[in-house]
Amino acid sequence: MSVVIKKEVESAIFTGIELLPDMSDQQFQCWVQLLESRIGMVLPLERRSFLTTNLGLRMREIGIKDYSEYYNLLTRTQDGVREWQILVDRVTVHETRFNRHPNSLEVIEAYIRDKKVDPASGRVNIEIWSTACATGEEAFTLAMCADRALSARPDSGYFGVMATDISQSSLQDGRRAVYSKRRMKDLAPELVDGYFEPAxxxxxxxxxxxxxxxxxxxxxxxxxxQTPMGGMDIIYCQNLLIYFDRPKREKIVNKLVEYLLPGGLLILGSGEIIGWHNDKVRKVKDSHTLAFQRLG
Ligand SMILES: C[S@@+](CC[C@H](N)C(=O)[O-])C[C@H]1O[C@@H](n2cnc3c(N)ncnc32)[C@H](O)[C@@H]1O
Known part of the structure; x- marks a missing residue:
């Protein structure tokens, strides 16, 4: 036994922590396929310990000792549906913050400033979609940006933000909309004063x-x-595509283009899809933001 492993075993015994079970190559492949087919997550071999740790900790919580047994619970039982949601929360990364990419917000402000009044309603309508909103900071950042940009116009306006994510617990946090002072450190004081109240x-x-x-x-x-969406002015998709392989990234962004209104903006994370091309959009000339505008 190597010195490092021996030390780990000794420390586990010493602290009374049970070691996580071993995962066979075959079990690893089954889990990789399950996660990729259901949520698109690509897990290379180097991330095996990430997988065993996250699965193992959850299995310990519910008293399951074997990865195959847990796999069967998820894929073959009724309880698997609810358990799947819990596991998705554990294996996805929800790191986010307010005002994460200010340059993208500038592109949005310019779009809203120039948007034409809708002749039917007599106002400026803006529909925004935050495609991986995590705990809500991105969606509320977009909402604040739209509210300010519309208020700066002489005509009346309306906006709505659709905030979606795969993680139910993150969505719950977003609906609660309560944030610690530490999480709000990137917000300008006038935004804190104007859009938040003490809680x-x-x-x-x-x-x-x-x-x-x-x-x-x-x-x-x-x-x-299977998602009945459409008619979007702005689709914001940042720090999500990084979890997928190239074919999936292309499929997703091509689909997102279909949900845009003519003239609408697709805003991606810098470097998240290099060399992608779609005839229905043109790249927005802005060296700090990866944005595309729907033609037509
Ligand atoms: C790193 S966070 C990014 C949050 C935010 N967009 C930002 O840039 O700050 C990634 C988010 O993607 C979500 N996610 C991962 N796979 C997903 C999928 N297949 N469908 C929808 N959301 C997914 C995770 O739950 C997580 O909240």
Whole structure:
């Protein structure tokens, strides 16, 4: 036994922590296929310990000792549906923050500033989709941006934000819309004053008037064919494509283009899809943002 492994075993015995079970190559392949087919997640061999740790910890919580038994629970039983949601929360990364990519917000502001009044309603309508909203910071950032940009116009306007993610627990956090002072450090003081109210010690809640504009909903980006969406002015898709392989990234962005209104914007994370081309969009000339505008 190597010194490192021996030390781990000794420390596990010492602290009373049970070691996680071993995963065979065959079990690893089954899990990789399951996660890729259901949520698009690509797990190379180097991430095997990430997988065993996350599965193992959850299995320990529910008293399962074998990866195959857990696999069967997820894929062959009724309880598997609920358990799958819990596992998805464990294996997906929900890191996010307010105002994460200011350059993209500038592109959005310019779009809203120039958007024509809709002749039918006599106002400027803006529909925005945050495709992987995590705990809501991105969606509320977009809402604040739209609210300010519309208020700066002389005519009346309306906006709504559809905030979707695969993680139910993250969506719950977004619906609660309560954030710690630490999480709000990237927000300008006037945004904190204008869009948040105190909700406890070092906690702030998004004001109702803004919360009402954001609708949280569970959408697996791999299942866009089954998602009745459309008519979007702005689709924001940042820090999501990185979890998928190239063919899946292309399929997703091609599909997102279909959900855009003519003139609408698709805003991606810088470097998340290099060399992608679609005849229905043109790249927005902005060296700091990866954005495309729907033609027609
Ligand atoms: C790193 S966070 C990015 C959050 C936010 N877009 C940002 O840039 O700050 C990635 C999010 O993608 C979500 N996600 C992962 N796979 C997904 C899928 N197949 N469908 C929808 N959301 C997914 C995760 O639950 C997580 O909240």
């Amino acid at each position: 406890g010690v070092d906690l702030y809640r998004v004001v109702d008037s803004l919360r009402r504009r954001v609708c949280f909903s569970c959408v697996n980006i791999m299942n866009l064919d």
